[in-house]
Amino acid sequence: MRPSSLLPALCLAPALALAQIQVVGDDACPKYAVDIASFATCEGDRVVRPAHDSTLRIASLPAADVPPLKRSDSGLHVTAAEADRLRQSYPRQVLLLDIRSRVESFYAGRPQQVDLHVPYREPALPLLWETPSGRPMTVRNASFVAEVRAGLARVDAADDATLLLLCRSGELSAIAADALAAAGLRRVFTIVDGFEGDLSTAGRRDVNGWKNVARSWTLQTVLASGATARR
Numbered sequence: 259m260r261p262s263s264l265l266p267a268l269c270l271a272p273a274l275a276l277a278q279i280q281v282v283g284d285d286a287c288p289k290y291a292v293d294i295a296s297f298a299t300c301e302g303d304r305v306v307r308p309a310h311d312s313t314l315r316i317a318s319l320p321a322a323d324v325p326p327l328k329r330s331d332s333g334l335h336v337t338a339a340e341a342d343r344l345r346q347s348y349p350r351q352v353l354l355l356d357i358r359s360r361v362e363s364f365y366a367g368r369p370q371q372v373d374l375h376v377p378y379r380e381p382a383l384p385l386l387w388e389t390p391s392g393r394p395m396t397v398r399n400a401s402f403v404a405e406v407r408a409g410l411a412r413v414d415a416a417d418d419a420t421l422l423l424l425c426r427s428g429e430l431s432a433i434a435a436d437a438l439a440a441a442g443l444r445r446v447f448t449i450v451d452g453f454e455g456d457l458s459t460a461g462r463r464d465v466n467g468w469k470n471v472a473r474s475w476t477l478q479t480v481l482a483s484g485a486t487a488r489r
Contacts, residue, residue: 278286303392313351316340321428330435332436334446335447335450337466338452338467339466344422349419351373352420353422358378358453359464367477370474373409376438379396380398423438423446426454427467453475
């Protein structure tokens, strides 16, 4: 290409690149403001934040819609329904990380498509019981971050992979997400309603949560014969 024709092409390139970016205004979503600086868009009344891969669209919940005990410092929150959609739509880009204890995961059930299972807390040994709840006491897994990094390496995923953290109802996953973010893993979303969901007025966890809204999960129960039943 001659220099005289190269200059217009170079000048035109930034304009063409900008034409590919869909920038929306603060009034584009019916309910939530949209961050123009990060080129966020919206789907319905949810803000959709772009990921490191431009094909990955995540409908994250605004922090104002998340109970304080379930908020992570990074402000990356999704519902179990959205997490299920992401895992189904982007199986190689999005990893589901179960952080519940192995005992809880075994008896309460687990999603069929869990990529990594690294407990953030485990029952204390020897077993001790909390008063007055009667629950077994748990201790923090001191090697949690290291085990997550090792798990990412096993599945050939980078530190900037998108992680969806799952606990029982969304409180512990927020704490675990902050621990991973402090260690440099920045794309860590917490599932705000967890696996079992929030309590209903009847005192049952049947309102939301992976177990109630997602497409697939399993429940293993040890039978008297020693066999394993799967649901």
